[in-house]
Amino acid sequence: MAGATKDAVRPATPQPGPGSAAPPAERLPRLALIGNPNSGKTSLFNQLTGLNQKVGNFPGVTVDRKTGVAQLGGQRRAEVVDLPGTYSLYPKSLDERVIADLLYNPLSPDYPDFVVVTVDASNLRRSLLLFSQLADLGLPAILALNMTDVAAERGIQIDLAALEQELGVPVVPTNARKGVGLAALRIVMADRLAARPPAGRFWQPGAALQPLLASIRQHFDLPNDYLALHYAHQFGQLHFLSEEDRAYLAQVTEQQAFDSTAEQAAETVARYAAINELLLEVVTVTRTERREPASNRIDKVLTHRVFGYLIFLAILFLLFQAIFAWAQYPMDLIDQGISLLSAAIQAHFSGPLVRLLTEGVIAGLGGVLIFIPQIALLFAFLAVLEETGYMARVTFLMDKLMRPFGLSGKSVVPLISGLACAVPAIMGARTIESWKDRMLTIFVTPLMSCSARIPVYTVLVALVVPDESWLGIFNMRGLVLMGLYLLGLGSALLSALILKTVLKARERSYFIMEFPVYRWPRWKNVGLTIVEKVKAFIFQAGKVIVAISVLLWVLASYGPGNRQDKAEARLRSIQADINTPDAKGNYPKRLALEPAELERQVAAARLETSYAGTFGHVIEPVIRPLGFDWKIGIALLTSFAAREVFVGTMSTIYSVGQDADLGTVQQKLANEKDPHGQPFFTPVRALSLLVFYVFAMQCMSTLAVTYRETKSWRWPLGQLVYMTGLAYAASLLVWQLFS
Amino acid sequence: MALFRRSAAVAASQPASARRTANDLRPGESATVCCLKDPQMALKLLEMGCIPGTQVRLAGRAPLGDPLMLVLGDEEYTLSLRVSEAITIQLKD
Numbered sequence: 001m002a003g004a005t006k007d008a009v010r011p012a013t014p015q016p017g018p019g020s021a022a023p024p025a026e027r028l029p030r031l032a033l034i035g036n037p038n039s040g041k042t043s044l045f046n047q048l049t050g051l052n053q054k055v056g057n058f059p060g061v062t063v064d065r066k067t068g069v070a071q072l073g074g075q076r077r078a079e080v081v082d083l084p085g086t087y088s089l090y091p092k093s094l095d096e097r098v099i100a101d102l103l104y105n106p107l108s109p110d111y112p113d114f115v116v117v118t119v120d121a122s123n124l125r126r127s128l129l130l131f132s133q134l135a136d137l138g139l140p141a142i143l144a145l146n147m148t149d150v151a152a153e154r155g156i157q158i159d160l161a162a163l164e165q166e167l168g169v170p171v172v173p174t175n176a177r178k179g180v181g182l183a184a185l186r187i188v189m190a191d192r193l194a195a196r197p198p199a200g201r202f203w204q205p206g207a208a209l210q211p212l213l214a215s216i217r218q219h220f221d222l223p224n225d226y227l228a229l230h231y232a233h234q235f236g237q238l239h240f241l242s243e244e245d246r247a248y249l250a251q252v253t254e255q256q257a258f259d260s261t262a263e264q265a266a267e268t269v270a271r272y273a274a275i276n277e278l279l280l281e282v283v284t285v286t287r288t289e290r291r292e293p294a295s296n297r298i299d300k301v302l303t304h305r306v307f308g309y310l311i312f313l314a315i316l317f318l319l320f321q322a323i324f325a326w327a328q329y330p331m332d333l334i335d336q337g338i339s340l341l342s343a344a345i346q347a348h349f350s351g352p353l354v355r356l357l358t359e360g361v362i363a364g365l366g367g368v369l370i371f372i373p374q375i376a377l378l379f380a381f382l383a384v385l386e387e388t389g390y391m392a393r394v395t396f397l398m399d400k401l402m403r404p405f406g407l408s409g410k411s412v413v414p415l416i417s418g419l420a421c422a423v424p425a426i427m428g429a430r431t432i433e434s435w436k437d438r439m440l441t442i443f444v445t446p447l448m449s450c451s452a453r454i455p456v457y458t459v460l461v462a463l464v465v466p467d468e469s470w471l472g473i474f475n476m477r478g479l480v481l482m483g484l485y486l487l488g489l490g491s492a493l494l495s496a497l498i499l500k501t502v503l504k505a506r507e508r509s510y511f512i513m514e515f516p517v518y519r520w521p522r523w524k525n526v527g528l529t530i531v532e533k534v535k536a537f538i539f540q541a542g543k544v545i546v547a548i549s550v551l552l553w554v555l556a557s558y559g560p561g562n563r564q565d566k567a568e569a570r571l572r573s574i575q576a577d578i579n580t581p582d583a584k585g586n587y588p589k590r591l592a593l594e595p596a597e598l599e600r601q602v603a604a605a606r607l608e609t610s611y612a613g614t615f616g617h618v619i620e621p622v623i624r625p626l627g628f629d630w631k632i633g634i635a636l637l638t639s640f641a642a643r644e645v646f647v648g649t650m651s652t653i654y655s656v657g658q659d660a661d662l663g664t665v666q667q668k669l670a671n672e673k674d675p676h677g678q679p680f681f682t683p684v685r686a687l688s689l690l691v692f693y694v695f696a697m698q699c700m701s702t703l704a705v706t707y708r709e710t711k712s713w714r715w716p717l718g719q720l721v722y723m724t725g726l727a728y729a730a731s732l733l734v735w736q737l738f739s
Numbered sequence: 740m741a742l743f744r745r746s747a748a749v750a751a752s753q754p755a756s757a758r759r760t761a762n763d764l765r766p767g768e769s770a771t772v773c774c775l776k777d778p779q780m781a782l783k784l785l786e787m788g789c790i791p792g793t794q795v796r797l798a799g800r801a802p803l804g805d806p807l808m809l810v811l812g813d814e815e816y817t818l819s820l821r822v823s824e825a826i827t828i829q830l831k832d
Binding site: 125272285299395399512 | 778781784787788799803806808813814815816817824
């Protein structure tokens, strides 16, 4: 490492960094972006890579790994990895643990050639803690000095040349929001490709630790003491170490009575002391007027005991309007487009393969695309709330209310979004850092009554609840509908309360967070968030949805043996008989069916004899205690694709043996008679079915997205079993108590 | 004090009432951090810049009294933390 001492201003021995060798020619040089939360890291990543982003997974964990390709100066390119925001190299959450796995293992395929540290210029002291640790690890680094505008507003002047001197690495002032300084950063980065580690040493482990560090260094052949120290602190959490390596580290740290907590605290305090001293010569603060920063004044309104909640309520209302009402227009367009496409294909081709394509694959694809408007709108809102810094205040306002249920302030927005659709809501739970809080939120969100339940609710409520008012003010139907929503909310909160006691936290979780200063949203970030989330949904959850959709189509279209054909032939022959006089020349005393009605009856008969119909008959003994018959059983199966399918299936299956002119589903259901000639859909039976739909996990898209978000089938299966069980128990209770 | 559950890991280095904590500040009142009680919590507080000798000001509380907002240093930045976390920050008299 010749030349590394050139900019050294501290008595330091330059040490070869593990990543300092020039990258092999066959792959792009790799750089990692690292920095405090809210230091403008994401903006910088977006500015550097634009739409050239890929979201993958860090090996072994559920943390998203965002990478992209950046154009550097001089026609050179580099791969950029965006690391989770952190305050130090000692991880406090699962997300932050990814950083340790990446930076402490030179053999990792992701090991960066150098790091770009984003630093908040208005918070230089705290930001430099992380930088100083990275520098002591011997990683080649560039410091991107961000938010210089905020610093200037506060009268903070930074002597860049002095800072560069003190730190021993290039310092590039940037404004990632406006893209200022990006060109300079690109050039410096291209320059750094054959980089060397920073020379400054901020802190050295004390002499008492030397024997321990020396043995670890020797055992693992590590380039410096500080890396050895991190092995001693974190060996239990480093995925790349073998069992023997961990056993060895456990033994040596035990032998030397290494107190990880005390050593970490001492190190952090010492680092702050060194940074304070360094900053004395770099930073001057001139403050002409002493007034509270604008952010604090805004906070007085937005976190006010009355206005705070009112404003939050207003924002929720707007959000709800957006995913409920505004999304309807593009959703209708997608729906129509899919129908037109299917119709066009069916008009020109026919055969079982074409039906598989149109009714299975394209319908499934439509079931995926239909969610895009809601996902895009919800994430547009979430991104703006996150970008402006308001989300942190929502957490602050709601935390105390949610905590008795084991949820945190951050669970509020996903839960409320679940009223529109659980799919984007579950994706939105990503903002919750604590693993346990996030799993609880994901698990209970589908219990919130989503918009797909509305068709089911309205049909059944209108069927049995009179359109009258209660006390002259409240519409009865409205009251029942509200009751169903409250039932959903109550069950979500109670389920969280129960699950809270079952689920063990994986790590100690902290609520403490920094309040970001209020800023205008960066629209580029908002746009990229939308693109990223929509892509993630289509390519990851979409696969599962199309597969299940095709499976359900097969079940509803085909039956065992030739039972379907026989049923159809029987219907058609009866119809044909009507027009044929018998031996005595008399016509049968039955009315001839309209051709359309005949087709409806044929469709119903085919559905009854299909696999789905067989399924309905098979499960009838199981659902009979709930007051359901096999026809409802079929609807339960087909509406697993999406709850609103319930209405269509009920319409088909209940058209058997009814007059042709009965148009709506509601009339068909009202006309259905039980064996005693009484109306089949009594209020209690309808209530039992309603309660079933409040609780049941009747949505494959939600299961698919839960799988994508938790990266495990345990969670979606748990939801399916728990919610179906809950639905069954509740319906059983209703039917057995009141019928 | 019945409003919150105490963290199990709070070290009993001092009698509980010996020192005021960040939770005892009145809105708008400033004080200097003396020491941090809970060792695990201390690590988090330290790396977020809440080190002994730092000035803290209680900027306000959430409407239900918890969490609270602490402004660190010379109006540098604001932290939001729960009461159960704030009581681990002991203040100089």
